[in-house]
Amino acid sequence: xxxxxxxxxxxxxxxxxxxxxxxxxxxxxxxxxxxxxxxxxxxxxxxxxxxxxxxxxxxxxxxxxxxxxxxxxxxxxxxxxxxxxxxxxxxxxxxxxxxxxxxxxxxxxxxxxxxxxxxxxxxxxxxxxxxxxxxxxxxxxxxxxxxxxxxxxxxxxxxxxxxxxxxxxxxxxxxxxxxxxxxxxxxxxxxxxxxxxxxxxxxxxxxxxxxxxxxxxxxxxxxxxxxxxxxxxxxxxxx
Amino acid sequence: xxxxxxxxxxxxxxxxxxxxxxxxxxxxxxxxxxxxxxxxxxxxxxxxxxxxxxxxxxxxxxxxxxxxxxxxxxxxxxxxxxxxxxxxxxxxxxxxxxxxxxxxxxxxxxxxxxxxxxxxxxxxxxxxxxxxxxxxxxxxxxxxxxxxxxxxxxxxxxxxxxxxxxxxxxxxxxxxxxxxxxxxxxxxxxxxxxxxxxxxxxxxxxxxxxxxxxxxxxxxxxxxxxxxxxxxxxxxxxxxxxxxxxxxxxxxxxxxxx
Numbered sequence: 001x002x003x004x005x006x007x008x009x010x011x012x013x014x015x016x017x018x019x020x021x022x023x024x025x026x027x028x029x030x031x032x033x034x035x036x037x038x039x040x041x042x043x044x045x046x047x048x049x050x051x052x053x054x055x056x057x058x059x060x061x062x063x064x065x066x067x068x069x070x071x072x073x074x075x076x077x078x079x080x081x082x083x084x085x086x087x088x089x090x091x092x093x094x095x096x097x098x099x100x101x102x103x104x105x106x107x108x109x110x111x112x113x114x115x116x117x118x119x120x121x122x123x124x125x126x127x128x129x130x131x132x133x134x135x136x137x138x139x140x141x142x143x144x145x146x147x148x149x150x151x152x153x154x155x156x157x158x159x160x161x162x163x164x165x166x167x168x169x170x171x172x173x174x175x176x177x178x179x180x181x182x183x184x185x186x187x188x189x190x191x192x193x194x195x196x197x198x199x200x201x202x203x204x205x206x207x208x209x210x211x212x213x214x215x216x217x218x219x220x221x222x223x224x225x226x227x228x229x230x231x232x233x234x235x236x237x238x239x
Numbered sequence: 240x241x242x243x244x245x246x247x248x249x250x251x252x253x254x255x256x257x258x259x260x261x262x263x264x265x266x267x268x269x270x271x272x273x274x275x276x277x278x279x280x281x282x283x284x285x286x287x288x289x290x291x292x293x294x295x296x297x298x299x300x301x302x303x304x305x306x307x308x309x310x311x312x313x314x315x316x317x318x319x320x321x322x323x324x325x326x327x328x329x330x331x332x333x334x335x336x337x338x339x340x341x342x343x344x345x346x347x348x349x350x351x352x353x354x355x356x357x358x359x360x361x362x363x364x365x366x367x368x369x370x371x372x373x374x375x376x377x378x379x380x381x382x383x384x385x386x387x388x389x390x391x392x393x394x395x396x397x398x399x400x401x402x403x404x405x406x407x408x409x410x411x412x413x414x415x416x417x418x419x420x421x422x423x424x425x426x427x428x429x430x431x432x433x434x435x436x437x438x439x440x441x442x443x444x445x446x447x448x449x450x451x452x453x454x455x456x457x458x459x460x461x462x463x464x465x466x467x468x469x470x471x472x473x474x475x476x477x478x479x480x481x482x483x484x485x486x487x488x489x490x491x492x493x494x495x496x497x
Binding site for chain 1: 375376377380397398400401402404405447450451453454455456457458459460461465466467
């Protein structure tokens with residue numbers, strides 16, 4: 001399998017001095033669906049922000065062999081689609097159309113292409129006809145789908161999603177999982193929802209305190225109860 | 240939590256709703272200019288203006304009661320500012336009253352100023368209600384952009400429209416959280432709590448701003464706001480704009496004839 005994302009010895013410290021990532025190395029291959037799991041504050045979101053250059057630090061992040069730097073930024077952001085955890089942050093435009101069109105317009109597409117991208121992206125997430133709606137009047141599940149559409153509209157090669165199922169009721173959660181399963185691009189999903197991981201991902205990277213703890217297949221890691229308990233991902237057995 | 244739309248009734252369908260937002264914006268601007276430049280003694284002209292705006296409102300199929308109710312919302316503020324003018328302004332006395340120890344007198348010229356401010360404010364607010372109830376705010380912003388309003392201003396307004404209710408929701412949740420743990424206490428203590436809440440709200444909004452900016456960057460934003468031109472100025476707009484302006488000019492001419 002072709003290696004499309006490579007992170008070498010990445011460390012990151014927030015301006016307030018908090019060490020968020022320490023010596024992270026990992027690879028993502030074409031067509032994979034990888035779960036980044038770990039407890040709250042493990043550094044999952046910080047890592048995701050590095051994948052399309054919102055945050056940058058020492059260490060090397062390479063996407064399709066190209067380093068993340070100013071020169072590649074525009075190209076990088078059309079390749080790596082980042083969906084944020086809170087759809088109210090992701091959807092900042094007055095209407096759904098404006099929001100989904102935001103990426104394609106910034107990519108410099110012509111008007112006809114922008115329309116096509118928006119229509120196609122909304123169709124993918126099953127939200128056709130929502131163009132004129134205001135994000136404020138949508139349900140959380142609908143907002144999540146639109147948030148994914150805003151990124152899909154840029155036809156990325158890698159979809160990076162932060163906590164896709166947070167705040168969703170089980171019904172909306174499973175329909176979202178189904179939606180993600182149908183998208184056949186490379187996916188990196190940060191979550192601590194193990195049901196989602198089991199349903200979608202072949203590979204798991206376990207994170208804790210800004211470090212990679214382990215990296216392995218889903219079956220292998222989800223069967224390792226002591227590991228999950230040690231990193232806040234399963235209930236400790238009461239003796 | 241659900242809130243009413245800022246631009247309620249803007250999704251109705253009527254001839255007026257279908258006009259280009261730019262046409263409607265300019266008509267509103269011209270109308271307000273015509274109203275405020277009319278001398279206060281020309282009540283006939285005001286009657287004409289009222290007739291015109293009433294016609295526009297009726298053409299838009301807006302509920303009459305809704306328009307009247309909304310137009311009165313602004314009135315307390317106007318009245319608060321102007322109510323003392325008749326008592327202060329000097330001139331021919333219209334009436335004198337004894338209130339407890341003071342003798343106060345109302346003058347004709349003062350009453351005229353009061354009437355002038357009230358009628359102009361009311362007519363102007365009616366035209367603004369007409370504009371905002373027949374035009375989706377997003378379209379209005381597009382229109383303003385096409386009319387040359389700086390893009391930064393347009394962006395600020397569109398963020399405001401998007402986030403005002405998100406912030407209102409946040410305030411309501413904070414208030415519920417406070418009230419559910421509220422055991423009374425001294426007034427000073429309560430004020431301190433409110434101060435803390437305002438501070439928290441400020442920091443949360445600031446952090447949200449950072450996250451929104453990151454979301455914009457992630458989709459290729461590079462500091463330049465780009466939008467599609469989705470408006471089209473049709474023949475109907477031209478006819479309507481021209482005829483309305485002619486009628487307004489006519490009222491000014493009538494005004495000169497006196």
